[in-house]
Amino acid sequence: MNTEIFLYNSLTRRKEKFTPIQPDRVGIYVCGPTVYNHSHIGHGKSYVSFDVIVRFLRFVGYKVLYVQNITDVGHLTDNADEGDDKIENEAKKEKINPMEVVETFMRSYFDDMDRLGIRRPDISPRATGHIMEQIELAKRLVEKGYAYVADGNVYFNIAKFPEYGKLSGRKPEDLMAGARVDIRSEKKNPGDFAIWKKAEAGHIMRWPSPWGDGFPGWHLECSAMSMKYLGDTFDIHGGGIDNQFPHHECEIAQSEAASGKSFVRYWLHNNMVTSNGLKMSKSLGNFVTLKDAFKKHDPITLRFFILQSHYRSPLDYSDQSVEGAGKGLERLKNVLRQLRSIVDKSGTEIDFDNLPEEPVNLRRYFSEWLTAMSDDFNSPSAIAALFEMLKDVNSLLSSPNPMSKETACTIISFINKLAGEVLGIIPSEDQAGNRESIEPDLVNLLIQLRADARRNKNFKLADDIRSELQKIGVIIEDNKDGTAYRIVR
RNA sequence: GGCGACGUACCCAAGUGGCUAAGGGAGAGGUCUGCAAAACCUUUAUGCGGCGGUUCGAAUCCGCCCGUCGCCUCCA
Numbered sequence: 001m002n003t004e005i006f007l008y009n010s011l012t013r014r015k016e017k018f019t020p021i022q023p024d025r026v027g028i029y030v031c032g033p034t035v036y037n038h039s040h041i042g043h044g045k046s047y048v049s050f051d052v053i054v055r056f057l058r059f060v061g062y063k064v065l066y067v068q069n070i071t072d073v074g075h076l077t078d079n080a081d082e083g084d085d086k087i088e089n090e091a092k093k094e095k096i097n098p099m100e101v102v103e104t105f106m107r108s109y110f111d112d113m114d115r116l117g118i119r120r121p122d123i124s125p126r127a128t129g130h131i132m133e134q135i136e137l138a139k140r141l142v143e144k145g146y147a148y149v150a151d152g153n154v155y156f157n158i159a160k161f162p163e164y165g166k167l168s169g170r171k172p173e174d175l176m177a178g179a180r181v182d183i184r185s186e187k188k189n190p191g192d193f194a195i196w197k198k199a200e201a202g203h204i205m206r207w208p209s210p211w212g213d214g215f216p217g218w219h220l221e222c223s224a225m226s227m228k229y230l231g232d233t234f235d236i237h238g239g240g241i242d243n244q245f246p247h248h249e250c251e252i253a254q255s256e257a258a259s260g261k262s263f264v265r266y267w268l269h270n271n272m273v274t275s276n277g278l279k280m281s282k283s284l285g286n287f288v289t290l291k292d293a294f295k296k297h298d299p300i301t302l303r304f305f306i307l308q309s310h311y312r313s314p315l316d317y318s319d320q321s322v323e324g325a326g327k328g329l330e331r332l333k334n335v336l337r338q339l340r341s342i343v344d345k346s347g348t349e350i351d352f353d354n355l356p357e358e359p360v361n362l363r364r365y366f367s368e369w370l371t372a373m374s375d376d377f378n379s380p381s382a383i384a385a386l387f388e389m390l391k392d393v394n395s396l397l398s399s400p401n402p403m404s405k406e407t408a409c410t411i412i413s414f415i416n417k418l419a420g421e422v423l424g425i426i427p428s429e430d431q432a433g434n435r436e437s438i439e440p441d442l443v444n445l446l447i448q449l450r451a452d453a454r455r456n457k458n459f460k461l462a463d464d465i466r467s468e469l470q471k472i473g474v475i476i477e478d479n480k481d482g483t484a485y486r487i488v489r
Numbered sequence: 490g491g492c493g494a495c496g497u498a499c500c501c502a503a504g505u506g507g508c509u510a511a512g513g514g515a516g517a518g519g520u521c522u523g524c525a526a527a528a529c530c531u532u533u534a535u536g537c538g539g540c541g542g543u544u545c546g547a548a549u550c551c552g553c554c555c556g557u558c559g560c561c562u563c564c565a
Binding site for chain 2: 013030031032033034039040042043044045046047049050075076086168169170171218238239240241242243244245246247269270271272273274277278279280281282283284287305308309310312313314315316318320321323324325326327328329330331334335338368372378380381383384385386387388391394395397398399454457459462463466467470475476477478479480484486
């Protein structure tokens with residue numbers, strides 16, 4: 001597909017035309033979770049956003065390699081390279097091995113992401129699986145004079161890297177002027193950050209290194225693993241805006257100092273999920289886990305809710321807002337269901353370069369959708385284009401002229417592709433049907449009985465059947481072609 | 490204190506110089522219906538936090554003010 005994509009690059013603070021290093025390939029790295037706890041809605045927003053970005057890049061024809069790490073060591077509880085390792089901390093609390101903590105919450109993470117309809121990254125490298133690469137990187141930085149050893153710790157010397165601060169727009173002097181108090185006197189500059197940490201006695205997660213037993217600093221893994229799988233310079237690096245500083249700034253410093261090359265061409269940062277206007281975060285304790293949210297809301301509805309705002313805008317989470325989104329999404333599902341009742345087969349190929357303008361102007365709506373998505377992945381605007389199309393389709397469906405099977409089929413494919421395959425906001429075909437179940441037959445039997453009752457003007461019985469079915473989540477609707485049902489829950 | 494972002498209808502939310510300010514939810518009226526539901530039609534911001542300025546023209550650019558948030562310390 002011939003389309004130009006523009007994206008907002010945090011590094012230049014402007015929208016830029018996207019030009020990958022290789023014409024048809026895109027390498028993208030997104031900072032993954034630290035797996036010491038269940039994921040919350042903020043994680044959901046971040047990974048849904050990047051999932052859609054990757055899906056869209058693939059849709060327009062790029063071969064994408066998507067790498068997203070799992071942090072399972074080195075992430076400390078406190079500021080300025082102090083405090084305990086978060087994983088180890090949790091392990092001690094539960095009296096289990098740190099790797100059990102990792103395994104538990106990594107599975108939990110993938111399970112939540114699967115439910116949100118997020119396609120798994122192509123590579124999910126773990127920090128503990130790349131200790132060698134991290135030590136090699138640290139060694140190179142020491143050899144080149146960018147890092148120094150102090151009491152078994154290795155620190156990056158930010159004074160040796162004049163570009164430190166270029167991503168976040170900060171100067172080391174400003175940082176020092178802040179309230180931050182540095183207690184590590186062994187650092188040459190207060191802003192120096194740990195690449196490798198010495199393991200004190202009693203520290204469980206430890207690996208031998210040229211500087212003694214220790215473990216990698218948090219920032220190091222992303223540099224080591226992204227460059228290993230995507231090369232010294234790659235196209236896109238994504239993550240939460242809260243990681244822009246210091247995490248991503250440190251990644252740039254380490255990577256560029258080591259390789260002597262430019263690290264990342266486009267930096268993408270998603271904004272935060274707030275709750276009552278305040279950032280949802282583990283440390284504030286005001287977060288809603290995805291597992292809890294799923295008890296109230298359908299995961300795909302949550303995904304739709306997330307995509308109804310732009311990835312760079314903050315999103316305030318409330319049950320009321322998600323429910324509103326859910327009703328909107330129902331409209332999309334209703335249309336699909338009606339179309340499917342016209343034809344039972346679907347999934348025909350559709351030529352996006354040659355779309356019909358009649359009876360529904362798919363050419364125009366696709367153009368609007370594509371323009372929105374190409375403009376810094378503007379999913380809310382793209383969704384608006386789809387809803388405008390729905391209005392036309394519904395108009396046609398409620399008009400006396402029936403829609404041809406061919407038209408219905410084309411529209412189904414259109415929706416499946418744009419709303420399903422790219423945005424991921426409608427359940428896939430196999431989830432929607434093909435279920436080995438007697439449930440449809442049973443419901444249809446009840447609908448038949450109710451039809452008989454209605455014919456005999458026994459509306460009491462007919463209404464009872466309808467309301468009892470509703471109680472167990474089956475909604476009955478009488479249309480002019482008969483009675484349809486849908487399942488809500 | 491430093492850096493950055495945002496403030497659009499009852500709610501959510503696009504739009505960043507120029508036709509009538511997208512879309513969703515909610516509300517109101519109507520059509521259809523045994524009644525519902527769904528759907529359709531009509532409708533709800535001479536207005537985009539406030540005040541100035543630039544311009545033929547601004548929600549959109551500039552300045553000031555008010556308010557909210559993020560980062561500067563772990564967080565997607």
